[in-house]
Amino acid sequence: MNAEVFQMIITLLGGLAMFIYGMNLMSDGLQKAAGEKMQKILALLTRNPVLGVLAGALCTAVLQSSSATTVMVLGFVSAGLMKLPQAISIILGANIGTTITAQLIAFKIGDYAWLFVAIGFVLYFFLKQEKVISIGQTLFAFGLLFVGINIMGETMKPLAGSQFFVDLMMQVQDIPVLGVLLGTIMTVVVQSSSATIAVLQNLASTAGPDGISSIIGLQGALPILFGDNIGTTITALLASIGASVNAKRTAAAHVIFNMTGTFIFIWFIPWYAKFIQIISPSGPEVAVIARQIANAHMCFNIFNTILFLPLIGILVKVVTKLVPGKDSDRLPSEPIYLDYNVLERPFAAIHLAKKELSRLAGFAAGMIVSSKKAFLGNDLTAVKEVLDMEDAVNELQKKTVSYLASISSAETLTEKQASQVSGLMHVAADIEHVGDYCENIAVFAREKTKNKYEFSDSACAEIYECFDHAGRMMRDSIQALETGDHGLADDVKEQEKELNHIEVLLRKQHMKRLNEKTCSPEFTVIYTDVIHNIERIGDCCDNIANAVLDNVDFKAMDEAAN
Template sequence: MNEIMATGLGLLGGLALFLYGMNLMSGSLQEVAGERMRAILAAITRNPVVGVLAGALATAALQSSSATTVMVIGFVSAGLMRLPQAIPIIMGANIGTTITAQIIAFKLSDYVLAFVFAGFILMTLAKGERAKLGGRAVFGFGLLFLGIDTMGAAMKPLAANPVFTDLIAQVASVPVLGVVVGTAMTLIVQSSSATIAVLQNFAAQAGPDGVSSVIGLEGAIPILLGDNLGTTVTALLAAVGQSRDAKRVALSHCVFNLSGCLLFVGLVGPFASFVAMIPPVGPEVEVIARQIANAHTCFNVAMTLIWLPMVSVMVRIVMAALPDEPRRPRRGRVAGPRWEAPAPGAPAA
């Protein structure tokens, strides 16, 4: 089989396994814990810090920032939550979604099929509904990592292809181009977790020298920023047809990630140096998957710390971008000539 076709099929097949496993795991967790997370979010106080923690907790438990964002948009649309309460939860969801990249950075290749087998047995033989859902979640978790291994195996020949490595070098040297690539990838796949997993796997491939990463941390960070920017489309789509405030929640998600992208794209070098100092330390190809996960977490935590004291500013920005619709005057009935009774003794008309 043609090498290019084999690589393409390996990438697409691995991506399909990853997305299916991710959706299966996330869907099962939502069925088990969704109502509880929904109750927690609905009971949020006006304390922004509590909102951030709740958003991070819900997303980490459900393994889907999109699920948390859609929940919040629904609450705001129904009038159960106000815009200043919703924005910190969205910030927390951005932090919670980084847990997926941290999990992926663990090398679980030797245990992948054990997870698949255990999940299959549990969801097949278990009698209780919650146990079956737990089995589905474990089965999806195994498929997720099986997809990652498949993509990694498909990408190995690319790391030795001089044409491809030259192309990657051009992307790595132009941060804005990396942001565009990351955004486009997430728009196509509609999952930032999937595109970050692809990035982690690709970065873990050794370049021509056999020691350094084929793309390096400085080349990976702009693509990571683009992945974060592309994921805001899900919230924007979820807000279509919702109330004005619900659209503002989705827009605040976009403003949060866009502002972070604009800030960090000019600080790629210093940011990469900072992330490289965070353990673990070792050969680049051995630790870069964890470094990308750490960069993802640091980015979202830093942007939350920047924006959290300025929630009111964020509210004013989205209110200015989506102002209230002007009220239309009510159309009354046109009054006709008023009939008056004739005076006593006057002739009838």
């Protein structure tokens, strides 16, 4: 290998690296700038297949990566927040959304690349406001992306003089399967169909030996383009390893969708190329072929979506046959919703963490019921249930907090999202404390049963009322967290004040019973400790309500589990 060839390869790889870096940085900037709008996009996912396609396209347009959208969808499917037909419709939309990058490249924005870099740099590095910084990051990255494209374009020009490369391109034109294989391998290696399509657009814009025609031509570019679409499915396949059965089925549907489209279109390449030429701008081939490739990419995915949208039900049956089985039940201490693959998409990761916290809170609510049964019913089986569940709650709380901590380290986290994560960590601690107080009550119940303590009917009625009050507060605080209902959160705070008042009143009434000798003095410690632990449960519910009032609530997609 001579020095010129080596320099060409290094420069080409450098340009590609700058393109990928710029695209990823732009994705991060767009995600921060979009902020809570991403939650609204997610809300569309639960409606119907057509809106699912729209949501998938919008998410991918913001994230600038169909792979990122697909991985996020796999996380939701694996968590049970999304059904298989919904997931497939979103992936159909993601394939359309990813064509935006090729369209941007097709416009001759590269001439202004350094202008975007300069403006973006000023906004990104010198201004303080988070929203402006995000916009600056997006512009700066947008410019870098085109700087990378310009580098690749300049590097590829000498290829026209290489007879070996010209002969290779002729083989791709004559043997479409070779082009499909080349495109697939390129995308698998680079892990970005947008990057490989950008390379393809630059390559096709390079003039051949005659100095007029493209070195590869549209018919030669189409098979590589189809291969790029197949190669992008590898990310979803890798992400589905170790995921739920439905997540594996979703990844399989992605592969089937893109491979079927390629299999259909590969037989009609000459006619498809003519159609694309008709709908694209006219002019010298090397001047318009980048736009033709972008249009071919978009039309390919739109046609495929139109074809598969009415057949989603059939596709579900096919992937169910291909990937049989069902998910095994998980232990209470094992997370259901947490997915580390989506950490770089904080709006999605936070939603999954909130769902896990809701599940954790449900366990704590069940512990309140069991501790009530244990204490008032002298039920040692219920005592064991509480103690066993306490271990599970502690373990699950640790895993959820660890996940939240991982979200905190995401580069795409906004200030508001960081505040939400911090609030959820406090919520996790309060839920775990509820479990601790229930454990205390279960221990008291065991002592009460062992020593055969008999409380008066009035004392039992008072404790029964306290348990019901705390249980209602726990249910309301969970609902407030899930729905973001500030009115319900305010109601929980009022209930907490009432519970504080009840504790003071019950202590006085117990002292009155002691004076009247209707209760035994040895029961006093257990009685006061039980009502105090119940009151502390109310304090935890009050803290959760405060978190909701501080806007630690996430409404999008809650109905997806239905």
